[in-house]
Amino acid sequence: MDTYDADGITLERVEEYVWEIPQEGEMNAPARVLASEALLDEISDDMTLEQLKNSTHLPGVQKYAICMPDGHQGYGFPVGGVAGIDAENGCISPGAVGFDINCGVRMMTTNLTYADVEGHEEELVESLFANIPSGLGGGGVVESGIDTVEAILERGMDWALEEGYAVEDDLAHCEDEGRRPDADPGVVSQKAKDRGKNQIGSLGSGNHFLEVQRVTDVFREDVADAYGLTEDQIVVLIHCGSRGLGHQVCTEYTREVEQAHPGLLDRLPDKELAAAPAGSQLAEEYYGAMCAAINYAWVNRQLIMHRTREVFERVFDRSWEDMEMDLLYDVAHNIAKKEIHDVEGEERELYVHRKGATRAFPAGHPEVPSAYRDVGQPVIIPGSMGAGSYVLRGGEASLETTFGSTAHGAGRTMSRTQAKNEFWGEDVQDDLEEQKVYVKAQSGATVAEEAPGVYKDVDEVVRVSDELGIGDTVARTFPVCNIKG
Amino acid sequence: MTFELREHTADVAVAADGSSLDGAFAAVADGLAAAMCESVPADGARFDLTASAENREALLYEYLAELIYQRDVRGVLPVDNQATIRHDGGAQEADAWQLDASARGVPLETVDAREVKAVTYSEMRIERTADGWRAYVVFDV
Numbered sequence: 001m002d003t004y005d006a007d008g009i010t011l012e013r014v015e016e017y018v019w020e021i022p023q024e025g026e027m028n029a030p031a032r033v034l035a036s037e038a039l040l041d042e043i044s045d046d047m048t049l050e051q052l053k054n055s056t057h058l059p060g061v062q063k064y065a066i067c068m069p070d071g072h073q074g075y076g077f078p079v080g081g082v083a084g085i086d087a088e089n090g091c092i093s094p095g096a097v098g099f100d101i102n103c104g105v106r107m108m109t110t111n112l113t114y115a116d117v118e119g120h121e122e123e124l125v126e127s128l129f130a131n132i133p134s135g136l137g138g139g140g141v142v143e144s145g146i147d148t149v150e151a152i153l154e155r156g157m158d159w160a161l162e163e164g165y166a167v168e169d170d171l172a173h174c175e176d177e178g179r180r181p182d183a184d185p186g187v188v189s190q191k192a193k194d195r196g197k198n199q200i201g202s203l204g205s206g207n208h209f210l211e212v213q214r215v216t217d218v219f220r221e222d223v224a225d226a227y228g229l230t231e232d233q234i235v236v237l238i239h240c241g242s243r244g245l246g247h248q249v250c251t252e253y254t255r256e257v258e259q260a261h262p263g264l265l266d267r268l269p270d271k272e273l274a275a276a277p278a279g280s281q282l283a284e285e286y287y288g289a290m291c292a293a294i295n296y297a298w299v300n301r302q303l304i305m306h307r308t309r310e311v312f313e314r315v316f317d318r319s320w321e322d323m324e325m326d327l328l329y330d331v332a333h334n335i336a337k338k339e340i341h342d343v344e345g346e347e348r349e350l351y352v353h354r355k356g357a358t359r360a361f362p363a364g365h366p367e368v369p370s371a372y373r374d375v376g377q378p379v380i381i382p383g384s385m386g387a388g389s390y391v392l393r394g395g396e397a398s399l400e401t402t403f404g405s406t407a408h409g410a411g412r413t414m415s416r417t418q419a420k421n422e423f424w425g426e427d428v429q430d431d432l433e434e435q436k437v438y439v440k441a442q443s444g445a446t447v448a449e450e451a452p453g454v455y456k457d458v459d460e461v462v463r464v465s466d467e468l469g470i471g472d473t474v475a476r477t478f479p480v481c482n483i484k485g
Numbered sequence: 486m487t488f489e490l491r492e493h494t495a496d497v498a499v500a501a502d503g504s505s506l507d508g509a510f511a512a513v514a515d516g517l518a519a520a521m522c523e524s525v526p527a528d529g530a531r532f533d534l535t536a537s538a539e540n541r542e543a544l545l546y547e548y549l550a551e552l553i554y555q556r557d558v559r560g561v562l563p564v565d566n567q568a569t570i571r572h573d574g575g576a577q578e579a580d581a582w583q584l585d586a587s588a589r590g591v592p593l594e595t596v597d598a599r600e601v602k603a604v605t606y607s608e609m610r611i612e613r614t615a616d617g618w619r620a621y622v623v624f625d626v
Contacts, residue, residue, distance in 0.1 A: 046494045073494040075607030075623050099603040099625045136521065136600045137560050137593030195557045205600040206626050244557045247603045247625075251550045254606070259539065259579070271542075271606035415492040416626065443597040445523065485600070 004037070006044035009053065017464050018401075020064070021049065026267065027056040033067040034402070036464050042413050042456055046073040048080075054269045055083055060090015060278065062343050062350060066402055068357050069464040070411030070456060074098070076272025079356035080411060084403040085278075087338050087349040091264065092283050093275035094257060094290075096353040098334035099250040101290055102297035103208075103241030105380045105408075106174075106330035107391065108305055109227075110323050112234040112316070114214040117480055120315055124212060125438045125481040127311045132210060132304055134203040134485035135442035141201025141303040149193045149245070149296075152200065153185035156295030160302045170302060172369055174330040175359065178298040182338075184288025188245070189252055192289075196245030196296060201303030205442060205485030207409075207450060208240040210304065211382075213389065213477035223375045223393050223474045227328055235477060236325075237389060238304050239382055241334065242297035249293045253286045278351070287336075287351075294335060301330060328391075329369075329378035331358055333408045341403055352403045360394035360406040360471045368394070379471045381462060383410045385432055385439060386452030388478040390462045397469030406471030407462070410455035423451040432479075441484035450484065488516035491621075497601065498623045502614065507568050509611070509618035510545060514552055514566035514588070520624055522598040525564050529591040532559065537580040541611050544570070544582040545620060549604035552588065561590030562598050601626050 004011040004019060011019040011033060019040060021031040031052045035043055043049065048071050055065045055077050062084045071080030077096040085091060117124065133139045142148070152159050157178025160166040171177045185193075203210060215233045218224045229235070242249075258265055258274045260282050265274050276283035305327065309320035316323065336353040343350075361368050363376040372378060376393035383389045387410065398404045414422070425444025428451045432439055441447045465471040486508035491498035499516030503509030518525070534555055536547040552563045566588045574581030602625040610621040 048494075075496060075605035075625060079495055095605075095607075099605075136556075136562075136598040191554055191558075195554065199557075204602075206602075244554075248554065251553075251603050255543070255546065255550075258543070258606075271609070274606070412495050415494055416497060417490055417492050443599065445597075446599055 004040055006049055009049045017468055021053055027053065028059060029056050029061045030064045031056050032064045034464065034468060035069050036460060039069050039456065039460055039464065043067065043071050048073045048078045051076065051078040052081060054273060055081060055096060057268050058083065058085060058091055058093055058273060058275055060086035062086060068407040069461045070407040070409055072411045074355065076270045077355050080407065081355045082357045082402055082405045083353045084341055084350040085353065087278050087351050090278050090351065091275035092278065092286060092336055092351045093273050093353065094250045094253045094286055095272040095274060096355055097250065097290060097336045098355045099247045100241035100334055101246035101249060101293035102332045103334045104297060104330060104332040105237060105239045105382055106301050106305065107328040107380050108236040108325055109229065109328050110234045110325050112323055113232045114234060117234055121438045121481055124315050125440045125483060127315055128210060128308065128481065129440040129483045131311050132203060132307050132483065133201060134483065135205050138202055140199045141307050144197050144200060146193050146197060149197045150185045152296055152299045153183055153188055153292035155179060156298050157302060160299050165306045166302050170327045172371065173327040174298060175332055180291035180294045182288060183292040183295050185292050187285040187289045188249060188292050192245045192248035195248050196243065199243040201300060201307065202243060203240045203304065203485045204243055205446060209482055209484045210308065211237045211479050212481040213237055213479050215475055216388065216478045217476040219473045219475060226372060226375045227378055227391065227474065229391060229475045236308055237380065237382060238301050240300060242293040243300060245296050246293040249289045253289065257282055290336065294332060298330060329380065331380060333358060341399065354405055356408050357405045358408045359404055360398045361404045362394045362396050362398055379406055381407060381409060381458065383458035384452040384455040385437055385450065385479055385482055386435065387458050388476055390458065390473060391475045392462065392465065392471035393474050395469040395472045398471065401468060402470050406465045410458035410461060412454055413456050414454040416449040419449045419451055419454045420445055423448040423453065437479045438481045446484050486512035488512045490516060490520060493623060496623055496626050498621065500621050502617065502619050504617035506570050506618045509620045510548060510570065511566040511568040513545065513620050513622055514549065517549060517552060517601060517624060518562055518564045521601050522562055522596050525562060525591050525596055528595065529561060529589045531587050531589050533587045536584045538582050539577060539579050541582060542609055544584055545611060545622065546604055546606060548584050548586060549622065553601065553603060559590055560593050562593060562596055563588035564591055565589040
């Protein structure tokens with residue numbers, strides 16, 4: 001098959017797993033979908049392709065807008081979307097970053113094996129649920145004033161280190177060492193800070209979770225060795241973002257951009273793509289506010305990890321240092337970052353928008369932490385509660401193919417409403433417990449909405465990433481305990 | 486006034502009808518509450534809120550964003566929403582459209598509520614119908 005027809009949109013196969021929507025009309029570039037035919041069947045089942053086409057209307061989009069193998073319909077810009085947009089003559093779009101700025105994921109390794117945890121699962125899941133704030137109105141690990149929020153926005157993980165919630169290695173194993181130097185707390189509104197001050201160190205709800213996992217498979221021994229991963233090892237995965245603070249930043253800047261730049265908005269097919277021209281005051285202000293929210297999200301995940309270490313200490317009666325509970329890596333999903341990329345032989349600064357996509361820089365890239373520079377940046381792809389997750393490394397082809405990006409998860413295929421009609425939370429919990437997966441959530445509805453059956457086949461998503469050379473499979477993990485908001 | 490939660494792959498959409506624009510806006514707000522919580526107790530004190538914008542769609546966005554903000558800072562789920570809309574400015578004036586609203590704030594610790602992160606402009610529609618007004622809004626969850 002050389003073309004794929006999807007309800008009025010025709011895609012042309014460029015090569016195996018690469019499909020292109022040719023440039024036409026008001027598109028500023030073609031669009032590409034990275035998928036097998038099986039995944040493309042799911043991707044084309046909702047508005048994903050239309051939203052991807054719409055994203056190419058953003059001025060300054062370079063090469064092509066891209067949909068990752070886990071892509072699905074979002075709002076304005078698809079989830080799983082990547083666009084490299086000229087940072088001098090293009091634009092930056094809050095909607096193409098998303099409301100949950102730096103929603104991301106981190107993995108912590110341990111020296112525990114599955115045998116060490118067996119028999120402790122219920123105690124562990126209960127203790128994690130009791131000690132890690134989650135859900136709506138659940139508070140945070142730190143209840144603070146505005147001064148603390150501003151310090152977090154300014155200094156990110158440096159604040160966590162100064163306050164005793166982190167160690168040096170945590171910073172070294174975090175994207176950008178856990179601090180965006182362009183952060184400007186002064187352009188984050190009082191309302192955003194008000195929302196943020198009681199949520200520092202909280203999971204939230206929806207698809208956010210904390211999961212204790214065991215490593216079931218190692219596919220690349222040398223890379224796994226560099227990452228400190230071995231079969232049967234226990235690891236912890238934390239998935240959450242910048243909470244109400246980040247949501248408020250996106251909400252407000254979408255409106256400010258809409259009002260300040262109506263001419264640009266008139267050229268866009270979806271109001272949610274509202275963008276500020278590169279070089280404008282609003283582009284600079286949004287970038288400063290977004291970077292500050294990125295810092296907040298890193299601290300948020302760090303405090304949850306800190307609390308997790310304390311829970312493990314109580315449950316296993318050993319210090320977290322004895323259990324070698326070290327951060328493998330923390331990587332962002334919803335961001336737009338100024339990065340230098342090769343575009344047609346010329347190095348250019350771009351706002352790389354990754355909405356529901358993961359940075360995946362290959363070996364040798366100067367922004368990969370020194371501990372991993374010889375093997376490539378760790379990429380963590382959470383799957384569903386019944387299908388496990390993956391650790392990848394940034395692939396050799398990622399810079400050329402995807403501006404250094406790959407997928408970020410399994411990607412939903414079913415709405416939450418349909419999920420609640422098809423699944424009953426307690427049944428899902430019982431089924432999972434039969435597979436020795438212990439789940440605790442704020443409500444049964446949340447468990448139903450996140451049932452394994454609502455997600456794409458994460459194995460296929462990761463296989464396509466690996467085949468394309470944008471993210472290479474390193475190891476697979478499977479859940480032991482999961483808590484949800 | 487009525488609302489329905491509609492299918493959306495990743496998020497939640499609300500379609501709402503009202504005999505007036507006031508009623509349609511309040512019905513969307515009730516849909517927002519329903520997207521977060523399936524059953525709520527009858528307690529909670531009412532509180533007021535306001536919003537203004539340059540056009541109808543922007544006013545709905547500002548109204549729903551304010552409800553989400555109030556939810557987080559007050560620690561309540563806003564339910565039983567009421568809204569009154571005035572249009573008394575020029576076409577391009579930033580506050581041409583004004584909204585006075587109120588909601589009953591159910592304390593979050595008394596309900597099992599899930600978080601809606603934000604209101605979006607994506608696919609937003611506000612249309613006249615034979616019986617009044619209809620609005621469609623996608624929420625990020």
